Amino acid sequence: MTALLEVSGISVSFDGFRAINNLSFSIGPAELRAIIGPNGAGKTTFMDIVTGKTRPDEGSVTFGPRSISLLGMNEARIAREGIGRKFQRPTVFEDQSVQDNLILALKAARSPWRVLFWAPKPADLIRVKELAQEVGLADHLPRKAGELSHGQKQWLEIAMLLAQEPRLLLVDEPAAGMTPAEREQTTALLVSLAKTRAVVVVEHDMDFVRRLNCRVTVLHEGAVLAEGSLDHVTANPQVISVYLGRG
Numbered sequence: 001m002t003a004l005l006e007v008s009g010i011s012v013s014f015d016g017f018r019a020i021n022n023l024s025f026s027i028g029p030a031e032l033r034a035i036i037g038p039n040g041a042g043k044t045t046f047m048d049i050v051t052g053k054t055r056p057d058e059g060s061v062t063f064g065p066r067s068i069s070l071l072g073m074n075e076a077r078i079a080r081e082g083i084g085r086k087f088q089r090p091t092v093f094e095d096q097s098v099q100d101n102l103i104l105a106l107k108a109a110r111s112p113w114r115v116l117f118w119a120p121k122p123a124d125l126i127r128v129k130e131l132a133q134e135v136g137l138a139d140h141l142p143r144k145a146g147e148l149s150h151g152q153k154q155w156l157e158i159a160m161l162l163a164q165e166p167r168l169l170l171v172d173e174p175a176a177g178m179t180p181a182e183r184e185q186t187t188a189l190l191v192s193l194a195k196t197r198a199v200v201v202v203e204h205d206m207d208f209v210r211r212l213n214c215r216v217t218v219l220h221e222g223a224v225l226a227e228g229s230l231d232h233v234t235a236n237p238q239v240i241s242v243y244l245g246r247g
């Protein structure tokens with residue numbers, strides 16, 4: 001299987017401190033992957049590099065069947081190439097309805113010159129319904145986004161990202177602040193999304209990671225410390241010592 005995302009030998013330093021240290025890593029086209037690691041391991045910096053927010057000092061980052069280099073592309077271009085990023089806090093338009101949020105997301109997915117004269121067509125409204133359905137919000141289309149629960153807002157934002165039809169979705173701590181029922185629904189959603197695209201989840205909550213039932217990559221000091229099932233990585237003595245406190 002060829003990789004969808006291939007990160008090879010990347011390093012990045014901030015004021016002489018190596019936050020990412022010769023990191024190599026790859027993700028398949030329809031794969032669910034969890035990234036865990038203690039505070040400061042480099043998880044956020046890794047996502048910043050993939051999305052073009054931070055430029056590595058060395059190494060390569062390639063994406064897609066043609067293995068195009070993402071280095072040198074700006075954030076908007078990388079998003080158009082098919083990489084969506086969900087930050088921890090939901091950023092939906094609270095005063096707009098769920099439907100209008102999704103319409104705006106569809107509009108944003110169009111190229112800039114078309115946006116100017118864009119009005120939703122019947123096919124777009126059908127797409128809005130499909131997106132809402134995909135994240136379990138089909139019954140909430142007329143509601144203001146501000147009235148939704150925290151979990152529902154997170155799902156709405158995921159649906160807004162799906163409007164851009166990403167091939168890779170990076171999701172930062174989706175379980176934070178959710179009720180147990182919302183967590184369960186989020187697990188099911190991420191598993192289902194990863195059937196047709198790659199989904200990378202950065203998460204601290206080990207129960208949540210366990211339920212994702214996927215390959216886990218443990219980062220430590222900017223490099224991969226261990227990779228495999230959660231049981232496999234949590235049995236690794238180095239992983240245990242890193243999590244129990246650094247020597």
Ligand SMILES: Nc1ncnc2c1ncn2[C@@H]1O[C@H](COP(=O)(O)OP(=O)(O)OP(=O)(O)O)[C@@H](O)[C@H]1O
Pocket residue numbers: 014015019037038039040041042043044045046
């Ligand atoms: N812009 C920056 N300037 C200076 N240092 C930075 C910058 N960004 C990250 N770092 C440092 O790089 C290291 C890796 O940070 P990063 O945020 O990627 O870790 P993380 O694994 O996401 O941690 P957490 O789980 O706490 O979010 C940390 O020591 C952090 O202080």
